[in-house]
Amino acid sequence: MISIRNVKKRFGTRQVLQGLSLDVHEGEILVILGRSGVGKSVLLRHIIGIEKPDEGTVDVGDIRISSLSQKEIYEAVKNMGMLFQGAALFDSMNIFENTAFYLRQHGNPSKEKPYTEEEIKRKVKAALKMVGLEGEGEKLPADLSGGMRKRAGLARLLVYRPKILLYDEPTTGLDPITAQQINELIVQTQEELQGTSIVVTHDIHSALYIADRLALHEGGKIAYVKKPKEFLEIDDPTITFLKDTLYNHPSARNQL
Amino acid sequence: MVGSLKLFLFRVFVAIGEYVSLISGVCTAGIKKPPSWALFRDQFFHIGVLSTVVVGITGFTTGFVLAAQSIYQLSDKGLAGVTGILVGKAMITELGPILTAFMVTGRVGSAMCAELGTMKVTEQIDALRSMAIDPHSHLVAPRFVAGIFMVPLLTIFSMLMGIWGGYIISVLWFGMSPATYYNPMPIHITGFDLFTGVFKSFVFGIILVTICCYKGMKTSGGAAGVGTSTTQSVVISYVLILLWDFFLTMALNAFHAEFS
Numbered sequence: 001m002i003s004i005r006n007v008k009k010r011f012g013t014r015q016v017l018q019g020l021s022l023d024v025h026e027g028e029i030l031v032i033l034g035r036s037g038v039g040k041s042v043l044l045r046h047i048i049g050i051e052k053p054d055e056g057t058v059d060v061g062d063i064r065i066s067s068l069s070q071k072e073i074y075e076a077v078k079n080m081g082m083l084f085q086g087a088a089l090f091d092s093m094n095i096f097e098n099t100a101f102y103l104r105q106h107g108n109p110s111k112e113k114p115y116t117e118e119e120i121k122r123k124v125k126a127a128l129k130m131v132g133l134e135g136e137g138e139k140l141p142a143d144l145s146g147g148m149r150k151r152a153g154l155a156r157l158l159v160y161r162p163k164i165l166l167y168d169e170p171t172t173g174l175d176p177i178t179a180q181q182i183n184e185l186i187v188q189t190q191e192e193l194q195g196t197s198i199v200v201t202h203d204i205h206s207a208l209y210i211a212d213r214l215a216l217h218e219g220g221k222i223a224y225v226k227k228p229k230e231f232l233e234i235d236d237p238t239i240t241f242l243k244d245t246l247y248n249h250p251s252a253r254n255q256l
Numbered sequence: 257m258v259g260s261l262k263l264f265l266f267r268v269f270v271a272i273g274e275y276v277s278l279i280s281g282v283c284t285a286g287i288k289k290p291p292s293w294a295l296f297r298d299q300f301f302h303i304g305v306l307s308t309v310v311v312g313i314t315g316f317t318t319g320f321v322l323a324a325q326s327i328y329q330l331s332d333k334g335l336a337g338v339t340g341i342l343v344g345k346a347m348i349t350e351l352g353p354i355l356t357a358f359m360v361t362g363r364v365g366s367a368m369c370a371e372l373g374t375m376k377v378t379e380q381i382d383a384l385r386s387m388a389i390d391p392h393s394h395l396v397a398p399r400f401v402a403g404i405f406m407v408p409l410l411t412i413f414s415m416l417m418g419i420w421g422g423y424i425i426s427v428l429w430f431g432m433s434p435a436t437y438y439n440p441m442p443i444h445i446t447g448f449d450l451f452t453g454v455f456k457s458f459v460f461g462i463i464l465v466t467i468c469c470y471k472g473m474k475t476s477g478g479a480a481g482v483g484t485s486t487t488q489s490v491v492i493s494y495v496l497i498l499l500w501d502f503f504l505t506m507a508l509n510a511f512h513a514e515f516s
Contacts, residue, residue, distance in 0.1 A: 050382050074389070084383055
């Protein structure tokens with residue numbers, strides 16, 4: 001479904017991606033673990049066409065995203081969505097308008113006519129209900145807590161039902177209960193949309209809860225990609241450290 | 257020393273390249289996929305309508321000062337009668353365009369840069385891209401168009417306010433007759449003067465919106481980065497406006513002398 005081959009990316013003097021390769025299968029939730037600053041978010045930005053690799057290729061389905069022009073990228077990413085670390089809600093719009101934004105901009109792909117206001121209202125309400133923000137549509141992003149912002153960001157994606165969903169640190173900075181709500185929403189969204197999801201995180205608890213497969217991003221490359229149980233059995237100092245963190249965390253023991 | 261000069265020059269050339277690339281990107285995106293009328297309307301309102309008060313006050317008070325100064329400085333030489341021409345010429349050819357451009361840069365350009373810069377550092381611009389929306393077309397093009405059209409209109413408004421301000425001081429305060437103030441104006445203030453002022457304001461409009469949008473779109477480094485970008489956008493705009501004012505004054509007058 002998504003195939004990344006030997007991608008290299010440098011920012012100034014810093015080589016962030018150093019020949020990274022990764023395959024993501026259709027319909028799975030792949031979680032990429034790694035320390036802050038190793039380039040996990042940069043990888044997601046390559047998949048959705050915000051960044052272009054210096055070398056290597058990024059294929060999504062049959063489309064080689066890495067060789068498209070900017071205009072072609074916009075066409076190719078219409079069935080993708082990304083939840084940004086800070087949710088990246090548009091400050092000048094309330095939650096309803098944020099959620100309705102894609103529908104208003106791109107209209108109805110299956111019909112000639114744009115969506116009617118009634119259709120937009122119905123779809124936005126359904127998306128906000130799914131993330132538990134029903135009745136909060138009039139609030140501005142600045143009035144929301146971190147968890148609510150993440151949920152609103154997710155509603156903005158759910159409303160247009162993308163087939164590929166990218167999550168950039170979805171639980172970072174949230175309390176454990178809110179983080180678990182977001183984890184559940186990610187799994188629920190996956191079931192609802194039947195798409196492919198890539199989640200970038202450094203939260204091992206969250207990763208184990210949602211992942212079909214786990215990948216470790218280290219030194220600008222993907223070091224391992226395994227199913228959760230096999231992943232934790234790998235003899236690697238980083239994974240051993242993550243495992244130790246887990247065993248010291250009572251709520252996570254049951255997941256192993 | 258030579259190394260740091262080289263690095264500085266390299267950065268300047270990179271910045272010029274990025275600036276030109278932004279302008280061409282915005283023009284291409286804006287033509288290929290024009291933004292909705294609502295986006296233009298909002299920008300026309302924010303840049304144009306909301307700036308009228310501040311531009312009007314600036315023009316009006318400048319007219320006050322010009323008239324008062326010319327009467328104080330010239331009346332003992334028997335030249336107080338030229339007050340109307342002096343105020344009119346100064347407002348139309350120089351002060352109207354310059355002060356309007358400065359006020360719009362301070363009021364609108366800085367806000368434009370801060371808004372775009374904040375959107376950049378909070379990944380809102382990336383969010384637009386991820387939703388297949390070109391930020392050049394959606395965010396920058398309406399600001400470009402509104403700025404370029406509204407600055408000349410605001411400048412004309414400022415010129416008129418300046419001339420009326422000068423009238424109030426000359427006639428109502430110093431007791432000059434309205435005819436003395438107004439009558440020489442149509443004879444001495446020419447169409448070329450008006451063209452000079454409006455043409456300058458058009459160029460200043462281009463400078464201020466492109467610089468402020470460029471600095472906004474290139475912002476990095478969080479809240480501190482937004483502050484730095486905003487300051488730089490205003491300072492660079494002011495300096496470029498003053499430099500271009502000089503070049504345009506020289507070029508337009510040379511052109512006028514050649515063909516009249």
